[in-house]
Amino acid sequence: MEVKGTRSSSANYSNTSSCSTLQTGSTDEDIDLRRGPWTVEEDFKLINYIANHGEGRWNSLARYAGLKRTGKSCRLRWLNYLRPDVRRGNITLEEQLLILELHSRWGNRWSKIAQHLPGRTDNEIKNYWRTRVQKHAKQLKCDVNSKQFKDTMRYLWMPRLMERIQAANNATTTTTATTAAAAATGSNSTGLTTATVGAAATTGHMMMPHMGLNNISNEFGGSHVTPSYTPENSSTGASSDSFGTPVSDLTDYYTIPEMEPNNNQLLDGGVDASDNLWNVEDIWFLQQQFNSNM
DNA sequence: AAGGGCATCAACCGCAGTCGT
DNA sequence: CACGACTGCGGTTGATGCCCT
Numbered sequence: 001m002e003v004k005g006t007r008s009s010s011a012n013y014s015n016t017s018s019c020s021t022l023q024t025g026s027t028d029e030d031i032d033l034r035r036g037p038w039t040v041e042e043d044f045k046l047i048n049y050i051a052n053h054g055e056g057r058w059n060s061l062a063r064y065a066g067l068k069r070t071g072k073s074c075r076l077r078w079l080n081y082l083r084p085d086v087r088r089g090n091i092t093l094e095e096q097l098l099i100l101e102l103h104s105r106w107g108n109r110w111s112k113i114a115q116h117l118p119g120r121t122d123n124e125i126k127n128y129w130r131t132r133v134q135k136h137a138k139q140l141k142c143d144v145n146s147k148q149f150k151d152t153m154r155y156l157w158m159p160r161l162m163e164r165i166q167a168a169n170n171a172t173t174t175t176t177a178t179t180a181a182a183a184a185t186g187s188n189s190t191g192l193t194t195a196t197v198g199a200a201a202t203t204g205h206m207m208m209p210h211m212g213l214n215n216i217s218n219e220f221g222g223s224h225v226t227p228s229y230t231p232e233n234s235s236t237g238a239s240s241d242s243f244g245t246p247v248s249d250l251t252d253y254y255t256i257p258e259m260e261p262n263n264n265q266l267l268d269g270g271v272d273a274s275d276n277l278w279n280v281e282d283i284w285f286l287q288q289q290f291n292s293n294m
Numbered sequence: 295a296a297g298g299g300c301a302t303c304a305a306c307c308g309c310a311g312t313c314g315t
Numbered sequence: 316c317a318c319g320a321c322t323g324c325g326g327t328t329g330a331t332g333c334c335c336t
Contacts, residue, residue, distance in 0.1 A: 036304095036306090036330085037304075037305080038304090038305090056321095056322090057321080058322075059320080070306095071321075072306080072307090072321095073305075073306080075322075075323085076305065076306080077304090079323095080305085110325065111324060111325085122324075122325085123303080124303080127302070127303055127304085130302095131301065131302055135301085
């Protein structure tokens with residue numbers, strides 16, 4: 001992730017002595033094994049060794065590469081960070097949508113979910129889920145596995161994401177030759193094809209035919225594109241908030257103040273209205289859902 | 295300016311499954 | 316079949332940077 005400055009690589013590139021060590025106890029020789037952040041030298045050794053010999057057999061790889069690390073540690077470092085096809089950067093709208101969709105199907109099967117997000121690791125997806133999604137469940141005072149929270153995701157967040165993705169795609173196809181050239185590749189900045197997104201978007205149980213939310217229940221929830229939305233404030237437009245996270249992620253969605261359906265307080269306070277995808281009816285609906293399920 | 299709290303993410307840990315002997 | 320080594324997965328922790336007071 002290219003967020004939060006120099007910590008992003010996590011390799012301890014300036015201080016190689018800060019790593020703690022541990023005794024293996026299980027090997028025939030009592031070598032001290034390094035733990036903690038990887039150094040540039042270690043990364044270099046690992047990359048070089050894998051380039052020459054391939055990956056796998058991690059324990060012996062660690063030994064032969066001259067790394068005082070466990071095979072596990074080497075494997076993790078390679079898979080989650082050093083592998084050339086690892087994608088860095090913010091989780092995009094399309095990826096958020098896919099994560100929500102796939103998690104609703106498979107639960108915490110992170111590696112399985114990661115297989116459908118090219119270049120993303122299970123660790124990254126897991127971290128995303130725990131830091132962003134679970135946070136909102138906590139703020140809604142409900143369990144992340146509860147029906148209420150799943151309904152919220154299914155009937156509100158996911159349609160919102162679809163709207164924004166579609167809006168972004170529409171904007172892309174109608175802009176200048178620069179973006180048209182990119183669009184002509186059939187993919188967006190995520191590397192996911194629009195067909196992939198469409199496939200996810202049209203997956204049966206993402207739809208909401210029976211919840212009385214007619215205002216957001218057309219094919220892509222298209223009736224509800226927030227007027228103030230612009231492609232620039234979508235993560236596909238590489239916009240970030242002060243945390244370097246996409247402004248469009250779920251952070252914008254959760255605020256549920258005590259309010260009546262015609263109360264506009266959400267737009268006046270708290271989340272910047274230009275980023276807000278909730279409307280008053282949604283908030284009211286959410287409140288009813290939670291109240292009726294408590 | 296300082297420091298406490300929070301958010302994020304890389305890395306570690308424990309466990310279970312697989313495979314070879 | 317039993318055992319040990321290896322691998323992969325999901326949960327958790329620790330370090331770091333940013334924000335807020």
